[in-house]
Amino acid sequence: MKRYAMTVFCAAALSTSAIAQEGKTLTYADFQPVQTNWQMASDDSYLGSRVGCFETLVRLNWQMQLEPGLATAWEQIEPTVWEFTLRDGVEFQDGAPLTAEAVAVALNHLLNAEMPARPFSPKLIKSVEAVGEKVVRITTQTPSVLLPAQMAAPNTTILAPAAYQGKTIDPVGRCTGPFEIVEVKPKEYVKFKRNDNYWGGKPALEGGMVVFIPDANTRMTQVRSGEADIARLIPPHGVKQLEGAQGIELVKLKTPRVTELLLNNKKEGLNDVRVRQAIQAAIDGEAIAASVYEGTVTAAASAFVPDDPWAPKGIAPIYDPARAKALLEEAGIQPGQLQFELLAYTSRTELKDIAAIIQAQLGEIGIKVNVRVAEYTAIEPDMMAGTYDMALMSRGYLTDIADPYGFLLADYSCGGSYNMSHYCSEEVDAQLEKAAALSDPQARYEIYAQLAKKLFDEANTVYLVNETSVDARSERVKNYEMHPLVYYLMTKDITVE
Known part of the structure; x- marks a missing residue:
């Protein structure tokens, strides 16, 4: 089996021992709202992944290494052909089972989109097909060793078949992640709740909300006032303002x-x-x-x-x-x-x-x-x-x-x-x-x-x-470290004291 892995950027690994916190929620302020009604070629896919709803076949951990996601193994069986073996026992949040056919529906929808995603477009991908219940076969246009890395990009999120309604996508209740999207106001907020049946174990927090605040100064004000527990993308002038602020910690990372x-x-x-x-x-x-x-x-x-x-x-x-x-x-x-x-x-x-x-x-x-x-x-x-x-x-x-x-x-x-x-x-x-x-x-x-x-x-x-990217978080937030590519934020282990 040929696997692609690399270690370049280091961040602390998240705890895996968090205990469920009944009644505890978290709010974080992001700068970019839902813009395209969840078209996967857009930044909406990254937002859905940060919310903890969207998941992909392969994950990219905080050390920039590939690891199993909804697939547990992948193999390059020919120069242009890869097969991904799916994880057992995974259900979408609407109760539908994760099958090879469901994955093929999701990825073919992406391939046929009016604007396919950069990591997974017809220029790179020739076909996607189910091979039995648990194996997905992906054929590339030219020989490539990089397909597993492509399958970690949030653009390649796998949603339940019911999410794909013609050209539109509705992710509410149709993800596999630790949190379930329950309400969306595209320019204002996304609310999410805990997925008690998450295949990776019960998430610690009960749920939360992401609020969309394009203005950086307002995001900083919200984390200072406690209205937000995390504020993403603090601008350079804000770093100096928040350094030493009581109850706030700055998370800094040299990002690619x-x-x-x-x-x-x-x-x-x-x-x-x-x-x-x-x-x-x-x-x-x-x-x-x-x-x-x-x-x-x-x-x-x-x-x-x-x-x-x-x-x-x-x-x-x-x-x-x-x-x-x-x-x-x-x-x-x-x-x-x-x-x-x-x-x-x-x-x-x-x-x-x-x-x-x-x-x-x-x-x-x-x-x-x-x-x-x-x-x-x-x-x-x-x-x-x-x-x-x-x-x-x-x-x-x-x-x-x-x-x-x-x-x-x-x-x-x-x-x-x-x-x-x-x-x-x-x-x-x-x-x-x-x-x-x-x-x-x-x-x-x-x-x-x-x-x-x-x-x-x-x-x-x-x-x-x-x-260098900088987030601000309340010191009450635990088990949060910035992901080098900001693929993930709401993990099952994040907690609030």
């Missing part, structure tokens, strides 16, 4: 995320590598890290942090305005000749400040920048369609698949489903196809490092800072 400046490689001006390199050299990542993030993050050269096993060697953040001006002169660009619009979105409050710094620093080399700040949903269509110039983005490079392959494929392959740089290289595509078939992780990592170096040299994207 990067704040990046996306450049539309097809736009006039930005389609010249010298112009992109000039922009890269004109931006001071160290200054952004020190001022906007108050020293809680580090300046980036690539998307990957330097101690990642796949990080490129021998590169460092560039800040050289003289070099930037020389590159523009070499490209035949006169001061004031280039003017670009820079997009930033509101749910990451720091992006507005970063945009102002970039506007000023590019102005110093003769590039005029106009900044537009809006909700992410308002600017994503322009980015996907390639009608934008530049945009700021916080991007998790292990979020889609717990291997950089998923990020590189989605963001930098010619047909990538999240290729907002609109970059295309046959060489990159060939290297990614080669990496997907390599069972030796180190051999894959060498390819990823080479590709990251190429992206850096060509300045296809300007990577600004490698991020």
